[in-house]
Amino acid sequence: MDWRLLKTSNFKSANSNRRMVTPYKDVDSGKKEQVERMFDNIAPKYDLLNRVLSLGIDVWWRKRALSYLREEKPQVLLDVATGTADVAIMAAKILQPTKIVGVDISRQMLDFGQVKIEDQRLDGIISLVQGDSEHLKFDDQSFDAATVAFGVRNFEHLERGLSEMNRVLRPGGRIVVLEFSKPHLFPFKQLYNFYFKYVLPFIGRLTSRDVRAYTYLFESVQVFPEGDAFLGILSKTGFKQAQCERLTLGICSIYTAVK
Numbered sequence: 622m623d624w625r626l627l628k629t630s631n632f633k634s635a636n637s638n639r640r641m642v643t644p645y646k647d648v649d650s651g652k653k654e655q656v657e658r659m660f661d662n663i664a665p666k667y668d669l670l671n672r673v674l675s676l677g678i679d680v681w682w683r684k685r686a687l688s689y690l691r692e693e694k695p696q697v698l699l700d701v702a703t704g705t706a707d708v709a710i711m712a713a714k715i716l717q718p719t720k721i722v723g724v725d726i727s728r729q730m731l732d733f734g735q736v737k738i739e740d741q742r743l744d745g746i747i748s749l750v751q752g753d754s755e756h757l758k759f760d761d762q763s764f765d766a767a768t769v770a771f772g773v774r775n776f777e778h779l780e781r782g783l784s785e786m787n788r789v790l791r792p793g794g795r796i797v798v799l800e801f802s803k804p805h806l807f808p809f810k811q812l813y814n815f816y817f818k819y820v821l822p823f824i825g826r827l828t829s830r831d832v833r834a835y836t837y838l839f840e841s842v843q844v845f846p847e848g849d850a851f852l853g854i855l856s857k858t859g860f861k862q863a864q865c866e867r868l869t870l871g872i873c874s875i876y877t878a879v880k
Contacts, residue, residue, distance in 0.1 A: 640844050641777075644837040652777040653726065653753065660704070660727035662831035667730065668705055670828060674821055674835075682873055683708055683770055685866075686799040687715050689877045693795055695765030696720070701754050701786060702772020706734030709747045712768065721747045722764075724754065754782045762791045770799040771873075774841045783858040790880045796860060797877050801838075802847040804871035813872065817842065851876055 643652045644659040663670070671679050687708070690698075696719045700709045703723030713721055725731050731749045738747050752758055754769075755778055767786045776782040786796055804810045817839045825835030846854060848865065855863040860878035867874050 642837065642840045642844050644831075644833050652775075653755075656775045656777075657726045659831055659834050659837065660725075661729040663825075663829045663834050664705070664727065664729035664733050666829045667733070668707070670825065670835075671707075674824060678869060682799060682868055682875075683711055684715070685868060686768065686770065686797050686875045687712055689797050689875065690716055690766050690768075690795060693766060694718075695794070697763070697765050698722070699724070699757075699759070699764040699767040699786070699789060701757075701767060701769040701782070702726075702775065703734065703749065704730045704770075704772070706731075706738055706747065706749060708768055708770045709734070709749075710737060710741060710743060713743050713746050718765075719746070722759075723747060723749045724752045724757065725749070726751065726753060755785055757785045757789055759789045761788055763789045764794060765791055766795045766797070768797045768799075771801065773798055773800055774845045779846075780854060780858050783854065783860075787859040787880055792880055794880045795877060796855070796880070797875065798851075799875055800845065800847070800851075800873060801842045802845070802867065802871055802874040803842065806870055809870050847874060852878075 641652060644655045648655065695716065698712055698716070698718045698721045700712065700721060700723040703709050703725045704727070706723050709721045709723040712718065723734065728751050731751055735749055738744050738749070754772070754776055767790055769786070773779060773782065790796065804813050822835040822839065826832045829835070852863040852865060855876065855878045860880060863876065863878035865874050865876050
């Protein structure tokens with residue numbers, strides 16, 4: 622595992638004029654609506670595929686991301702793009718806040734998350750809300766910290782979503798973003814690209830109801846503004862002290878900053 626804390630200068634900037642990738646190429650609806658449809662479709666197998674396709678390492682990635690909030694000990698936490706509430710449930714156990722609100726655009730994902738929350742008797746701490754990350758229905762300065770795991774790639778307007786998270790954070794509140802990135806080390810880069818481009822979509826098609834979902838995953842990672850570019854976007858949307866840690870030879874990265 623690569624636990625090195627990387628400063629901005631160590632990252633390769635992405636093209637600021639990034640191309641928007643959508644899950645479905647043969648429909649006229651916007652990215653937001655397509656993402657909602659995609660996650661509704663794959664919700665029944667989402668958790669299983671996460672564990673299998675990442676060989677279980679995604680659990681460690683989430684724990685590592687939440688470790689950035691240990692010192693702050695946030696009492697009220699917002700988890701954007703919460704999906705089936707993996708991060709919210711983990712945060713409840715590790716950080717022990719008094720309240721966690723998970724927001725996601727997909728009703729089906731939230732329904733599966735709610736079952737998990739009730740099974741672990743965390744419904745007194747975690748509440749799930751269907752909503753749009755770019756139009757959060759919360760008052761200004763409502764949360765001590767905000768997290769988003771593998772969700773910012775799916776924002777239709779990235780800067781708008783991050784600005785909304787900034788708005789609802791209290792001064793000094795921390796944002797933690799966990800997202801896929803692209804390894805650059807030979808031959809791991811080539812093996813990773815082959816797995817993501819061919820193997821993962823093949824397994825996804827066999828086990829989920831959506832043949833495009835895991836092809837979209839590879840495509841969206843390719844155009845995501847990782848590294849310097851994303852740190853710059855965090856600064857542009859009102860955050861400071863932005864930094865990044867690359868994990869597992871660059872497969873994913875943790876970005877963190879404060880309001």
